[in-house]
Amino acid sequence: MELLAFGDTGWGDELFRATLMTIAVSITAMLIGFSFAAIFTPLKLSKFKFLNLIANIYTTVIRGVPELLVIYLFFFGGSGAIMFFASMFGYNEYIEINAFVTGSFAIGIISGAYSTEVFRGAIQSIDKGQFEAAKVLGLSKFKQFYKIVLPQMLRLAIPNLSNVWQITLKDTSLISVTGLVEIMRQSYIAAGSTRDPLFFYSFAAVLYLLLTFISMKLINKLEVKYSRGY
Amino acid sequence: MDFELMINSFPKLLNAAVVTLKLLSVSLIVGLFIGLLFAILRLNKNIFINKFAYGYSYVFRGTPLLVQIFIIYFGLGQIESLRSSFLWLILKEPYWCAIIAFALNTGAYTSEILRSAFQTIKPGIIEAGKSLGISNKIIFYKVQIPIAIRQSLPAYGNEIILMLKGTSLASTVTLMDLTGVAKYIISTTFKPIEVFIVAGGIYLFMTFIIHNLIKFLEKKYSY
Numbered sequence: 139m140e141l142l143a144f145g146d147t148g149w150g151d152e153l154f155r156a157t158l159m160t161i162a163v164s165i166t167a168m169l170i171g172f173s174f175a176a177i178f179t180p181l182k183l184s185k186f187k188f189l190n191l192i193a194n195i196y197t198t199v200i201r202g203v204p205e206l207l208v209i210y211l212f213f214f215g216g217s218g219a220i221m222f223f224a225s226m227f228g229y230n231e232y233i234e235i236n237a238f239v240t241g242s243f244a245i246g247i248i249s250g251a252y253s254t255e256v257f258r259g260a261i262q263s264i265d266k267g268q269f270e271a272a273k274v275l276g277l278s279k280f281k282q283f284y285k286i287v288l289p290q291m292l293r294l295a296i297p298n299l300s301n302v303w304q305i306t307l308k309d310t311s312l313i314s315v316t317g318l319v320e321i322m323r324q325s326y327i328a329a330g331s332t333r334d335p336l337f338f339y340s341f342a343a344v345l346y347l348l349l350t351f352i353s354m355k356l357i358n359k360l361e362v363k364y365s366r367g368y
Numbered sequence: 369m370d371f372e373l374m375i376n377s378f379p380k381l382l383n384a385a386v387v388t389l390k391l392l393s394v395s396l397i398v399g400l401f402i403g404l405l406f407a408i409l410r411l412n413k414n415i416f417i418n419k420f421a422y423g424y425s426y427v428f429r430g431t432p433l434l435v436q437i438f439i440i441y442f443g444l445g446q447i448e449s450l451r452s453s454f455l456w457l458i459l460k461e462p463y464w465c466a467i468i469a470f471a472l473n474t475g476a477y478t479s480e481i482l483r484s485a486f487q488t489i490k491p492g493i494i495e496a497g498k499s500l501g502i503s504n505k506i507i508f509y510k511v512q513i514p515i516a517i518r519q520s521l522p523a524y525g526n527e528i529i530l531m532l533k534g535t536s537l538a539s540t541v542t543l544m545d546l547t548g549v550a551k552y553i554i555s556t557t558f559k560p561i562e563v564f565i566v567a568g569g570i571y572l573f574m575t576f577i578i579h580n581l582i583k584f585l586e587k588k589y590s591y
Contacts, residue, residue, distance in 0.1 A: 198572070199568065199572065202529070202533075202568075202571060202572045202575040202576075203533070203568040203571045203572065204532075204533040204534075204535075204536030204547055204571060205533065205536070206536040206537060206539065206540075206547050207536060207547050207550060207564065207567060207568060207571070210547075210550070210551050210554060210560065210564075211560050211561070211564045214554050214555065214558065214560040215560035215561055215564070218558075218560070304430075308431070308432040308433075309432075311432035311434045311435060312432075312434060312537075314434070315540065322432070322434060322435065322438075325438075326438075329442065333446075334446065335438070335439075335442035335443045335445075335446060336439065336442075336443035336444065336446045336447070339435055339438045339439040339442065339443050340439060340443065342435050342438075343427070343431040343435045343436070343439065346430065346431045346432060346435060347426075347427065347430045347431055350430040350431075351430070
């Protein structure tokens with residue numbers, strides 16, 4: 139228990155901060171994933187074969203390649219790509235992007251591929267009559283989506299999105315390879331300096347279990363809220 | 369684009385893909401047995417056995433695979449009595465540690481898949497067997513297991529692909545699998561995009577093969 143003391147003698151406060159970091163990365167990645175899904179879901183449902191193809195390449199490649207490989211691509215290639223774009227605007231200094239941005243982007247792109255599939259499935263399982271009724275009522279395109287499609291889609295999507303959240307949360311442990319101090323990295327540091335890896339990695343496992351447990355409880359509440367009337 | 373590097377690194381990555389496939393197949397076979405065992409325990413009426421099996425799958429599905437590998441590879445070596453026992457011959461090898469972690473992980477997911485497959489078997493089929501005077505044991509082996517396997521094929525196919533991606537974590541415990549070699553080449557040449565295309569392509573090819581194999585099996589065993 140002394141090992142977990144807060145302050146200079148133990149690792150309690152460090153692990154607490156690391157847990158907050160894991161939560162922050164997961165939420166950021168999930169939001170980045172949503173914005174990717176917002177772009178690629180319409181492409182998937184589009185009438186144009188070419189747009190379908192682009193979206194399919196995105197989801198197939200990302201879901202078929204290991205997360206770790208994607209993270210390495212961003213970790214080693216991220217600053218290079220930014221510097222390439224910056225040099226086009228005449229900026230030739232070295233740019234270093236921090237591990238938080240690289241990590242959340244890498245995990246975000248992965249989570250986005252899963253979210254895209256979830257949203258596509260949810261929209262496709264909405265009854266066709268709903269779209270037609272919305273049109274007949276003379277609602278504008280925006281209102282059709284915002285008032286008719288979105289609420290129904292969310293109800294169908296939330297159970298699957300909770301799976302995506304779990305995957306995203308667990309994937310953040312892989313960012314530790316880039317040196318971002320989240321639960322896994324902090325446990326690695328603590329295990330190295332105290333020579334007690336069994337305790338710290340087991341504690342990390344407990345922290346992850348706690349995070350998944352609490353988030354499941356919260357998502358269940360959300361599920362109840364969005365299935366009112368059913 | 370450095371095409372020369374892509375061509376040069378291809379055979380190296382292909383060799384590494386063999387390591388990945390070895391890790392995958394061994395852990396899937398062991399994981400299947402663990403999964404079947406725990407699926408049967410889950411269906412047991414004894415509440416303690418039932419809860420134990422549920423706890424196993426909850427813990428292994430709720431924590432990242434990376435934590436599981438690190439606990440087994442770095443953590444278990446700390447236990448003095450384990451170090452002096454014959455188990456240490458296995459646990460000091462990163463290869464076997466990775467396989468133990470993968471097998472336990474995929475076993476947890478497989479047990480859930482098989483459990484739900486067992487539960488969807490219509491009671492009428494089992495009753496039909498009973499009324500024919502077939503013993504419970506034979507009903508289980510000859511009726512329930514084949515139906516459960518057919519039922520769980522699509523979900524198990526996804527699990528194989530997830531596990532294929534999971535084996536990339538073996539590179540964190542010094543194994544040179546496909547991801548490990550890819551990372552090595554990236555960090556020595558600083559050409560991440562080229563290496564990603566080749567290594568990612570090999571992974572996608574393996575995913576493609578597995579996907580079609582499962583589809584073929586689904587068709588073959590459909591009824």
